[in-house]
Amino acid sequence: MIFAIDTCSLIALQYSGYLSTIAETVDIVITKRIHSELEEIGIFTNNDAAAAREILKLLHAITIVKVPQRSTGEEELVEVALQKKCDFIVSDDIRAVPKLKMTNTSTLFSTHLLYYLFRAGMISKEGGLIALEKMWNNRSWKENLIYITGIQLFR
Amino acid sequence: MLHVPRSEWLRMKLAEAVKKDLLKYREALAMEYTMGHISFEELQTAVGREAEDVRMISEMTQKGKKEVDRLFDE
Numbered sequence: 173m174i175f176a177i178d179t180c181s182l183i184a185l186q187y188s189g190y191l192s193t194i195a196e197t198v199d200i201v202i203t204k205r206i207h208s209e210l211e212e213i214g215i216f217t218n219n220d221a222a223a224a225r226e227i228l229k230l231l232h233a234i235t236i237v238k239v240p241q242r243s244t245g246e247e248e249l250v251e252v253a254l255q256k257k258c259d260f261i262v263s264d265d266i267r268a269v270p271k272l273k274m275t276n277t278s279t280l281f282s283t284h285l286l287y288y289l290f291r292a293g294m295i296s297k298e299g300g301l302i303a304l305e306k307m308w309n310n311r312s313w314k315e316n317l318i319y320i321t322g323i324q325l326f327r
Numbered sequence: 328m329l330h331v332p333r334s335e336w337l338r339m340k341l342a343e344a345v346k347k348d349l350l351k352y353r354e355a356l357a358m359e360y361t362m363g364h365i366s367f368e369e370l371q372t373a374v375g376r377e378a379e380d381v382r383m384i385s386e387m388t389q390k391g392k393k394e395v396d397r398l399f400d401e
Contacts, residue, residue: 173398260394266384281384284391291399316354317381321361321388 174199176253177262178245179209180315181282184264186223187310188303193294194285195233201256203248204238207231219310246271253277260284266314282307283322290326300326357381 175198177185182202185191194200213224239251246268253261253275261272261279272279286303289295295303301323308319331339353374360370360381371378 266380269387278391278394279387280391280394281388283388284395287392288395288398291395313350313353314380314384317357317384318388320354320357321381321385323358324361324385324388325392327362 173260174201174256174258175260175262175280175285176201176249176256176258176277177206177282178202178249178265178268179206179213180264181262181285182206182210182227183213183220183223184282184307184311184315184319185285186227187219187307188282188286189306190286190289190295190303191227192230192233193289195230197289197292197294198285199235200233201235201237201252201258203245203252204236205241205245205248207236209245244268244271250275250277264311264315264318266318281318281322283318283325286322287325297326353377361385 177200182191185194210224210227214221214228235256237252237256239248239255242248242251246263246265249261249263250272252258254277258277261275261277262282262285263269263272263279264282269279283304286295286300290297290300304319304322304326308316311319356365356370356373359365360367360378367378367382370381374381
């Protein structure tokens with residue numbers, strides 16, 4: 173399984189504590205722009221910065237693909253998803269969803285990757301719910317909605 | 328040092344606290360909807376237009392769940 177994942181989803185999954193498990197279980201591809209964004213975020217001293225620095229340590233398990241520069245990050249993610257024949261695009265950016273939906277590649281939230289681990293027998297239901305709570309505590313209203321509705325996945 | 332009048336500082340602190348509480352209530356209501364404890368109309372009455380976001384994200388979550396299930400059920 174190949175997943176093209178955007179910056180905010182990577183950070184959310186890092187908060188969940190399961191990004192390294194996911195990186196070992198499935199193939200993750202990101203764009204050069206996402207890599208640069210993580211480096212830029214990592215300069216600061218807040219929680220997102222700490223998460224970004226941890227993600228950069230996992231780069232050995234993540235494929236970075238260089239694609240022609242587009243005006244937005246989501247367009248590049250779509251490009252990489254098509255180029256690498258990804259099974260899924262993962263994004264928690266609600267504003268980007270309409271653009272991502274225009275491709276034939278299915279779009280998932282980061283919460284679905286936790287559900288993937290649950291279905292694969294790699295985490296328990298309780299583990300999934302705790303991971304969602306960790307993601308929930310660190311994000312904005314619309315992103316938090318993704319983690320709140322993610323509870324449905326483990327019911 | 329920047330001088331901020333006491334009343335203005337207090338107003339700012341109160342606004343911050345209200346904003347935080349409102350977010351908590353909205354999230355609690357979104358969770359109640361997700362769990363099926365309240366209807367979409369009830370959610371809409373409480374949070375207004377943002378109810379549409381909750382419904383859309385909830386539907387996308389269900390759709391994605393089916394796609395992940397398909398991978399394991401095939």
